[in-house]
Amino acid sequence: MSISGFIGQLFAIVLALALAPLLTGWVNQCRAWLQSRSAPPLLQPYYMLHKLFQKDVVLAHNASSLFRTAPFVIFACMLLACAIIPSLSTDLPFAPAADTLALVGVFGLARIFISLAAMDIGTSFGSLGGRREMLVGFLAEPALLMVIFTTAMISQSTSVATIVETLAHRDFIIYPSLAFAGIAFTMVSLAENARVPVDNPATHLELTMIHEAMILEYSGRHLALIEWAASLKLYAYSCLGLALFFPWGIAEKDNFLGLIGAIPLLLGKLAVGGFALALIETVNAKMRIFRAPEFLGTAFLLAVLGLLVRLLLETRV
Amino acid sequence: MPILYSIDLLLVAACAWLAVGLAGLVAPRNMHLVAKVLFPVGAAIGLAAGLEALFFLGEAPETAVLVIGLPTLPFHLRLDSLTAVFVVLLGFASFGISIYAAGYFRQGEGASPGLLCLEYHFFLASMLMVLLADDAYAFMVAWEGMALSSFFLVTTDHRHEAIRRAGYLYLLIAHVGAIAILLSFGVMTGGAGDYTFAGMRAQELPPFWASAAFLLALVGFGAKAGLVPVHVWLPEAHPAAPSPVSAMMSGVMLKTAIYGLLRVSFDLVGTPLWWWGVVAMAIGLVTALFGVLYSTVQSDMKRLLAYSSIENIGLLAVGIGLALIFHAYRMETLAALAMTAVLYHCLAHAGFKSLLFLCTGSVLHATKERSLGKLGGLIHHMPWVAWLALLGVVASAGLPPLSGFVSEWLLLQAFLFSPGLPHSWLNMVVPVAAAVVALVAALAGFAMVKFHGIIFLGQMREPNLIHAHDAGPWERAGLVWLAFLTVLLGVLPSTVIGLIDAATQQLLGTGLAGKVAEHGWAMLAPISPDRASYMPLVFLATIAAAVLLGRWLVRRFYHGRLRRSDAWDCGYFFQGPRAQDTAEGFSQPIRRIFEPMFRMERHFPTVRDEQPYYSVKVEDHFWHWLYLPVARLVEWFSGLIVRVQGGRIAVYLLYSFLTLILLLLVARP
Amino acid sequence: MSADIPLSAQLINLCASVILLLAFAMLAQRRVMQLINLFALQGLVLCLSTLVVAVTTQQHHLYYSAGLTLALKALLLPWILHRLVRKLYVKWDVESLVNVPTTMLVGVVLVMIAFNVAQPISILSQTISRGTLGIALAVVMLAFLMMITRTKAIPQVVGFLAMENGLFLAATSATYGMPMVVELGIALDVLVGVIILGVFFFQIRDQFDSLDIRHMERLKDN
């Protein structure tokens, strides 16, 4: 573990913590532009987090210890995810701790905790949200895993760092499988981050909401942590997508200059990605909840198809 | 030369278990003696056996021949690394379960304590003998003894019709399975008539007969393990038994079937053919998917877990299939990867499933209720059970950093490297199988959230749940032990793989230990860290640090103030327990998405109903596709045959007469 | 048959033929008293045939056999049966035999089968009466057939006893009789059997009000 690696790792984590709310703010702003609304300030998420942290926690009488622990666990999971996804450099000392499969596991762990926390109060919306979250999860998770499988097969590794290194330094070969995987990944990301067309983070329309239904009972610092974790998740997914499909510019081992250079590149890519997300959210309509399995099923099938395409067309026999 | 070989010590353990069981009969009604003396002694024996096997791992096999048995075939015993791995599993899991049982069994529940003690320890001893047996007769005696003792344990509370039916179905399928196993042994002797395992190893079977032996073993051991379509007994029998017994059956007994399958397909039958692996994998996938889907829609907490066991057995079969495929193509390193995944998952499942079943036992004792629809909010009165169950739930959902994830990770790694197979068709199919495994793992999460969320969280669905109490000290100790194992298996995979690698070595000639050991105890990198690595301890430490640090920072920079109030719930005023999801409601999306997989009977309320209600009953397709037709066929044939006994003496005489004439005319030397 | 068959053999063959004839007669006989009489007659002819063998071969124990046959089969058993019939008031019982000609036809087929089966063995016989083995087997089979076709208890028992006659014929014709101790044992068994059956008849009539065995069809599985 080199010093530069360690600094890079620490920097990546701090950057994630700092940038994640900004990304959320950026997406909201882009969306407002696209929808011809007047946009909230770019730094609105920071204000909100600060305000929430200051507020008292109002806890339902029925809330258990699990309810109070969950936000911290979820936040920690997302932080870990951000720590192992190469955003600036592939030289991450934490990376061997968890490969892509473990990354999916981290998201799964967070999902289980948030769903359980949602069921803890015992309200109608809470359990509804928990159930729907698990519904989305059980389809999104294997789809994500299949996407990862496709990339892992190309690079013969499940380690995120190795995948990125391989993909970034390959000779220019068109991988049709990656196209499938990319589309599937986008669909999964939309679902996982509670975006239109699967969910809408902006409303509390009780019959359609998923994520918001789960966190209805949270308040104060708990809600702040969950919101922050949600931002981190969006950031993590964005970075993962960028790392898998647009890996150019991510610094390698012992390349401090590259690290410096990677920052603006990352900001640029995130900005474009955020805009794309806002665009997708704008041009699509929210689906009925029972269309969501179809949507995610399609993602799953696309990912499997990508895998098959990889095996059929791209392996040298 | 040691004075006492390990195998002798294990034999002593089996005898000691039997003795403990028989001691229960001395004072069959003395609850105190049985619970506070005999069960702990049994637990200690289990721990000792487990430790003994643990230290034995990697040593040269030991054999023994006993005086008992058939005159031509006395009991042959053998202790090798494969056996030792499963003895470790048996010993360690049984230690926790026995400790728990010491606090669990109460007076006046079904059979007398002494009898229970006998059946329970007979069960343990027979499982140990199954693992040690080295000839067909000893194996079958132990195997059926295991079935028999567990049957009596299942029917402990035999006053319920459903439990009797469950017991019947269980023993019947176990017996049919045993017949298949016996046949498989018979085929493997290759006509030489040597029924020792050594004799079977020595036989070189032609591919047809080898395949027959493998398929028979798959059916026979599958019937015990719960592979589709011979799984139907499992969701009936496991919930029927008292919880420690369910734990023992799910956690340990099913693994003896896996042991048998491994023993036959990798040790006794000789070189496998590649398509065996495909068959095992296909059945495993169907089983896993079937098990997890049915698990999500159950309304009885123990049935939910039982179906989850079916799912896990399916995953194990997938792993065995993968190992077989690799082994058949002589890709031993990958075979070792899959085999390690299988063995690891056996250990992991033994830990977390026993833990979960024992938790249901505590819930059952505290509430007298098994139906999910009548539970809820128990975390307030049973924090110990709830939090320990959460560990089991996370492990069972295959999530890091607990034990279930490690084995799933290893299995997926094995899948990832399958494209090296010299068979293009397989190359296509195997990754799709991986997709199904991924789906199963995700669905397992769904089922587990339902299990934990509905039992322990939310509002209490029945008013009497307020009297629920947490598990007693004995029960708690058992739970903690199993939870400890689950965590240990989750965070120290390299160490554990180093231990169980002896079995992989024995079966495949190569193992992972060398590679794994290169990277130290904290990192698991079975091939190389570039390709895949996992450091659960770092993982766990990071999350724990983040949680604690986050908590501290928040309090440091802001405050820790907290108020209690009514729930918000978007302002709805009705917030009674009925507003929560029921068990059926929670799984409604699954039922809807996978509708063809279930056979459902639903009743919808109509406007005109005086007392409107909604009900849904999910049934197993296989009952109607396989079992009922077979039963009807037998019934029909019986109806045909009994006409022979029509009551008329003249007809009887005619039979005799015709037999005689026929023989006189036809039979010629 | 050639002319060099000794007279004794011819006599034995004649007796055997008569026994076979009587067996057919019993097969077709409907009335119970007549049936018993035919049975007695068969016993008598059997005794005669045994006597002929005894005289021809000078086997002493065959004299005892003949005496035993006479006493038991021609006298004692018919007497017991007569008594039973009278006591049970079934003197006028008539069997409702279905289709006597068919039964006879089946009987003829049976005789053919019996002869066919016995043929290769008869050739091996060193006794003077070797042809009679086939007849004995035929008598056994006809008695069997009779038991199948009868629906009353007493005729069925008569059929059973007629079967013993066939067996006895076989014993004398093929082997000049079994060892004495065995024959005595067989005779004792038959006698005890008939006595037990006699007791049975009363009990059956008490319980079923009839000796029709078609009443006894309640123990069945279908």
Next chain:
Amino acid sequence: MEFDLFLVLLAIPLVSGALLTVVGEREWAPNLNIIASGGTFLAAALLTADIIANGPRFALGEQFFIDSMNVFFVALTAFVGFTTSIFSGPYMRNEREHGRLSAPRLRLYKSMFQLFMFTMLVALTTNNMGILWVAMEAATLTTVLLVSLYRTPASLEAAWKYFILCGVGIAQALFGTILLYFAAERVLGETGNSLLWTHLVDVKGSLEPAIMALSFIFLLVGYGTKVGLAPLHNWLPDAHAEGPTPVSAVLSGLLLNVALYAVLRSKVLADGAIGGDFAGNLMMGFGLLTLLMAAFFLGRQKDIKRMFAYSSIEHMGLITFAFGMGGAVANFAGLLHMTMHSLTKSAIFFAVGHATQKTGTQLIADIRGLIRINPVIGWGLMLGTLAILGMPPFGVFASEFMILTHAMKYYPWATPILLLALGVAFAQIFGKVQPMVFGDTHAKRLPHAPAITPVFLHLLIVLMLGLWIPPYLTRWFEEAARMLG
């Protein structure tokens, strides 16, 4: 001295049978019955020890011959007879107090029981194939009286069918015996030894094959009727179900064995004369047919004793099949299975007897929750049933294992049939017995405590033999198996 021992063995049941007839039903009559049976068992045990030590011997001239094969059956018969007499003491007393049996009937029962034992012992020990026949017929006669003991319409019907069918059957056996004599006389001459087994065995190779084949067919059909081979078995369920339970126990446990013993003796001769597999194939065919039919019969039974009667048929089929295969291992297995079946089935009938007395019915549907009325009987029936179904560690499994493995080796085509039958039998019997033993009930207590010792004594022996067969027993079985060729 040893001469006397054998005479004692035969004399005890004969004399006590006569004595019990004369003295009638007294307070001590059941005890006399037990003492007599115990004495018989003692004599049998001593005789067995003697034979093991000194080898086979003749008795009463050459008319009786005791070798290691039949002394094994003698010991078994005397043992089961003894335990049955212990069992029948309280059982019959209960029957009397229920008003089902009167004092004269009890007298008849006891004397006939002793005479039945006598006929069986004679059948087993005789050296003369003719006397074997006589004793078998006498055994039929005594048991006919025992079956009809209740004098109910059903028991009379059963006894009548038993008598007629077995009478006719055994008549075929007589014809077979005559043919055997006929064949033997050609070789041995008119020495009067032509029915003596010891002489027959010496010359079996030179007996005329054609005659012996015919003879064996008749003997097989004849004695096979008594064994209960399908389709000659029809008398068996009726007789078992309608007789008193101790009689069912000895019918299943002993009479069938003795009949099979007669078939085996015939088979040895037939094999010697004909060579090849003629006799063996016939027996295998009958065995499989019997096994299969009995298994499917089981499902439709409503009467518990009737069901276990079919189970006896099933096991007789299996044993016949085993002996049909021949060879040292199969014969060993067959003998072992006969022993196991005798012990287990009689134990089951003891338990069933008590159960039916407790509940006052033989209908399966009406017997429930035995384990609650009387745990010992309930467990006895449960364990006995599991034992008879071939569950390890009981000894029935040991013999079934040997039969199955032997069949797999030499007659693989038969294995599926065997397994199908065993599987179906398991499903049917266990499905019916389990609800009888388990569940709730309200049945009354009995005036006389049941005799439980025999049940568990038998099961204990069966259990022991499943795990460990003592070496001397093994040697003994092996010797007997070798004799069977």
